[in-house]
Amino acid sequence: MLRKNTTPGKLIIVEGIDGSGKSTQIDLLYKWLHSQGKSVYFSEWNSSALVKSTTKRAKKRKLFTPTTFSLLQCTDFADRWENGIFPMLKAGVIVLADRYAFTAFGRDVARGVDPEWVRNLYSFAMQPDIALYFRVPLDVAVQRITGARAKLKFYEAGMDLHISESRVESFRRFQERILNEYDKMVSEFNLTVIDGDFTVQAQQRLVREIVKQKLEGWEGLPKPEGHPLVTIQSDINVVKGGP
Amino acid sequence: MENAIYYGAGFPYRELGDLSGKLIVLEGSDGVGRSTQTQLLRRWLEDEGFAVSDTGLRRSKMTQKGLEKARMGHTLSRITMSLFYATDFADRLENRIIPALQAGFIVLSDRYFYSIMARDIVRGADPGWAHQVYGFALKPDIVLYLKADVTDLVSRLILGRGLNYWEAGMDIHPSNNLYDSFIDYQSELIMMFDQFAQEYGFVTVDAGRPVMEVFSDLQGHIRNLLEDQQPIIEENF
Numbered sequence: 168m169l170r171k172n173t174t175p176g177k178l179i180i181v182e183g184i185d186g187s188g189k190s191t192q193i194d195l196l197y198k199w200l201h202s203q204g205k206s207v208y209f210s211e212w213n214s215s216a217l218v219k220s221t222t223k224r225a226k227k228r229k230l231f232t233p234t235t236f237s238l239l240q241c242t243d244f245a246d247r248w249e250n251g252i253f254p255m256l257k258a259g260v261i262v263l264a265d266r267y268a269f270t271a272f273g274r275d276v277a278r279g280v281d282p283e284w285v286r287n288l289y290s291f292a293m294q295p296d297i298a299l300y301f302r303v304p305l306d307v308a309v310q311r312i313t314g315a316r317a318k319l320k321f322y323e324a325g326m327d328l329h330i331s332e333s334r335v336e337s338f339r340r341f342q343e344r345i346l347n348e349y350d351k352m353v354s355e356f357n358l359t360v361i362d363g364d365f366t367v368q369a370q371q372r373l374v375r376e377i378v379k380q381k382l383e384g385w386e387g388l389p390k391p392e393g394h395p396l397v398t399i400q401s402d403i404n405v406v407k408g409g410p
Numbered sequence: 411m412e413n414a415i416y417y418g419a420g421f422p423y424r425e426l427g428d429l430s431g432k433l434i435v436l437e438g439s440d441g442v443g444r445s446t447q448t449q450l451l452r453r454w455l456e457d458e459g460f461a462v463s464d465t466g467l468r469r470s471k472m473t474q475k476g477l478e479k480a481r482m483g484h485t486l487s488r489i490t491m492s493l494f495y496a497t498d499f500a501d502r503l504e505n506r507i508i509p510a511l512q513a514g515f516i517v518l519s520d521r522y523f524y525s526i527m528a529r530d531i532v533r534g535a536d537p538g539w540a541h542q543v544y545g546f547a548l549k550p551d552i553v554l555y556l557k558a559d560v561t562d563l564v565s566r567l568i569l570g571r572g573l574n575y576w577e578a579g580m581d582i583h584p585s586n587n588l589y590d591s592f593i594d595y596q597s598e599l600i601m602m603f604d605q606f607a608q609e610y611g612f613v614t615v616d617a618g619r620p621v622m623e624v625f626s627d628l629q630g631h632i633r634n635l636l637e638d639q640q641p642i643i644e645e646n647f
Binding site: 217218220221224225230231232233234235238239241242245246248249250278279280281283284287288290291 | 501
């Protein structure tokens with residue numbers, strides 16, 4: 168359903184449920200590629216400045232339905248796509264994305280929207296050159312998130328689905344549904360599965376191996392001497408979990 | 411409308427039950443007189459004892475502020491704009507139109523998703539994509555298409571509230587003046603509406619006539635629709 172990448176750039180994305188460790192991995196990958204002299208651009212899920220105030224308002228007042236949630240997140244993605252990711256790819260940059268359309272295919276379908284409908288929404292986007300799916304057992308992910316977070320947020324915990332009164336229980340069941348959707352996507356979208364149970368370093372070794380192989384012989388946009396960054400959102404160094 | 415009919419998958423996560431109200435949509439170009447007719451229809455229907463709810467583009471509580479702000483800037487790209495409007499539409503459909511229909515209201519919708527889709531396609535969106543985005547949309551009981559030619563629109567707007575940037579499609583027809591842009595852009599939109607009229611079965615009403623003549627046509631179509639729901643007739647007292 169996603170278009171083929173016909174640009175000179177390379178698109179690398181990470182996916183996985185909350186607490187899978189994907190953000191840590193892409194942060195390390197970013198720093199490594201950068202130190203290798205590559206031009207890299209980073210884009211994070213749900214970070215469009217244009218849509219931000221609307222998302223915030225809707226979350227605070229609990230205005231979302233599964234359909235409007237899906238549409239607004241796609242609006243956010245479209246803004247990042249049209250004004251960031253796509254032009255960067257055209258310029259021959261390596262674009263790293265922390266979460267991609269597959270997050271929507273997982274979460275929105277877990278919320279009850281039609282799988283074909285949400286796949287069509289994102290059909291303007293391109294199939295990544297590398298799509299890394301960090302798979303962890305449900306218990307591990309839940310443990311990581313509930314241990315690190317003071318309180319799970321309403322939509323993060325899937326409270327809008329009325330699965331359970333308990334946020335932790337609701338979160339677990341919601342993530343379980345998402346996990347099932349991800350597993351279905353592995354063959355549909357050719358996701359490369361990385362075992363999130365490995366140590367951070369072992370995972371990173373694997374990630375670099377995969378990326379190195381894919382980039383062999385590829386010449387992207389050269390990075391000018393003395394320019395540390397192409398364009399970069401300032402929060403790249405902050406490893407943020409959650410949605 | 412009794413049972414909900416969607417253009418696509420609808421809202422698979424919710425059961426709508428009985429929709430005893432009626433969804434009446436007024437479509438047509440900028441400046442064709444939709445809001446005037448909506449007001450007249452509302453007054454008339456309320457006189458007849460019907461509960462009426464109205465809605466129009468960009469009135470969603472969720473997206474209104476953000477969308478207005480985005481329209482002021484220059485960073486609202488094509489797909490982003492399509493989806494932002496789709497969010498506004500979905501929010502109003504789920505949180506305003508459907509509850510009103512469930513409560514037995516007559517909902518007068520000043521434009522529906524057809525207008526948004528026409529603008530998207532004129533701006534280069536893939537028609538197949540745009541149709542599928544609105545697969546959640548409810549099929550209205552009737553769509554009244556107010557049709558006027560572009561010279562009519564111009565004279566109305568110039569003598570009325572004036573031409574504006576978006577209505578002239580200045581973002582896609584960067585001609586050096588609003589007038590030429592308006593003519594080009596609105597002509598393309600009218601072609602889209604004519605095509606949709608076939609595809610979606612709109613009732614076309616000639617809007618190039620005096621307001622009350624148009625109104626009386628609209629009344630006729632709506633009366634037919636409400637045949638089974640007799641208005642309250644009472645003697646003046």
